[in-house]
Amino acid sequence: MKIMVGGTFSPLHAGHKKLISRSFELAGPRGRVVIGLSSDAFAGRKSHPVMPYAEREGALRTYIQSLGTETPWEIEALNDRYGSALETDFDILVVSEETLPAGIEINRLRRAKGMPMVEIHQIACVLAEDGRWISSTRIIRGEIDDEGHVIGWE
Amino acid sequence: MKIMVGGTFSPLHAGHKKLISRSFELAGPRGRVVIGLSSDAFAGRKSHPVMPYAEREGALRTYIQSLGTETPWEIEALNDRYGSALETDFDILVVSEETLPAGIEINRLRRAKGMPMVEIHQIACVLAEDGRWISSTRIIRGEIDDEGHVIGWE
Numbered sequence: 486m487k488i489m490v491g492g493t494f495s496p497l498h499a500g501h502k503k504l505i506s507r508s509f510e511l512a513g514p515r516g517r518v519v520i521g522l523s524s525d526a527f528a529g530r531k532s533h534p535v536m537p538y539a540e541r542e543g544a545l546r547t548y549i550q551s552l553g554t555e556t557p558w559e560i561e562a563l564n565d566r567y568g569s570a571l572e573t574d575f576d577i578l579v580v581s582e583e584t585l586p587a588g589i590e591i592n593r594l595r596r597a598k599g600m601p602m603v604e605i606h607q608i609a610c611v612l613a614e615d616g617r618w619i620s621s622t623r624i625i626r627g628e629i630d631d632e633g634h635v636i637g638w639e
Numbered sequence: 640m641k642i643m644v645g646g647t648f649s650p651l652h653a654g655h656k657k658l659i660s661r662s663f664e665l666a667g668p669r670g671r672v673v674i675g676l677s678s679d680a681f682a683g684r685k686s687h688p689v690m691p692y693a694e695r696e697g698a699l700r701t702y703i704q705s706l707g708t709e710t711p712w713e714i715e716a717l718n719d720r721y722g723s724a725l726e727t728d729f730d731i732l733v734v735s736e737e738t739l740p741a742g743i744e745i746n747r748l749r750r751a752k753g754m755p756m757v758e759i760h761q762i763a764c765v766l767a768e769d770g771r772w773i774s775s776t777r778i779i780r781g782e783i784d785d786e787g788h789v790i791g792w793e
Contacts, residue, residue: 507758592763601763602763602764603763604661604760604761604762604763605760605761606758606759606760606761607758607759607760607761608758609746609755609756609757609758610756
């Protein structure tokens with residue numbers, strides 16, 4: 486299966502890691518994973534500061550290498566929320582709850598262009614120790630660390 | 640992976656078959672598939688006539704047996720849109736575009752109960768020969784057959 490997944494990954498937290506590791510599981514060893522990574526210009530619209538592209542890409546590569554996967558993969562820069570998802574054929578778009586609307590929109594636009602629609606796989610969100618979601622905003626605010634541990638708890 | 644999928648399947652058409660076959664692929668041989676099948680009372684709310692439960696269950700069993708799958712499976716009667724999806728632990732809910740909202744609602748209700756959320760996998764819709772979706776309503780109206788061939792076309 487050819488999988489597409491995307492994000493800004495600043496910083497790469499436990500929820501992102503699940504999104505990536507499940508993408509590789511869904512692809513299987515004979516599949517392929519394309520990870521769209523927001524460019525600095527595109528990510529600049531976020532409400533919180535974003536780490537430079539090279540740094541975010543490095544963390545992503547280190548994490549993927551730690552999976553020891555045989556599945557071929559590549560990282561492509563995203564200059565908008567769609568990347569190459571409106572141009573190429575693939576099987577499954579992997580999304581989080583936050584990116585599900587973009588996934589639905591991608592299928593609507595693919596259909597309007599006469600392209601085959603893709604399957605959409607939404608992973609379950611990862612909860613922090615305090616039972617709330619892990620998000621980059623919470624990490625940047627210093628509430629939790631990138632694994633979801635509450636800062637200041639034992 | 641333990642998969643849940645549901646529907647009325649009246650009649651079982653090419654779109655439903657893809658929903659079921661993909662559920663088995665996602666489960667894998669060591670997984671499990673639970674297929675929720677609307678009871679006659681629950682299905683009676685549909686705008687079109689529905690075949691009796693025993694007949695719909697028979698068609699489903701025949702189709703699953705034709706897959707030659709090793710994955711264990713069971714059919715459970717659905718008396719509402721949730722079935723046992725709010726009671727049991729499982730990994731992935733497989734939905735169509737039509738049933739995605741029920742899937743999102745199931746996760747919302749699971750979370751409210753303090754249960755782990757599940758992954759949601761939306762299959763791509765199957766198009767009929769005329770480029771429009773296959774649906775039970777269109778089959779019952781006599782526009783297309785259950786494989787999506789347009790009735791009256793060569």
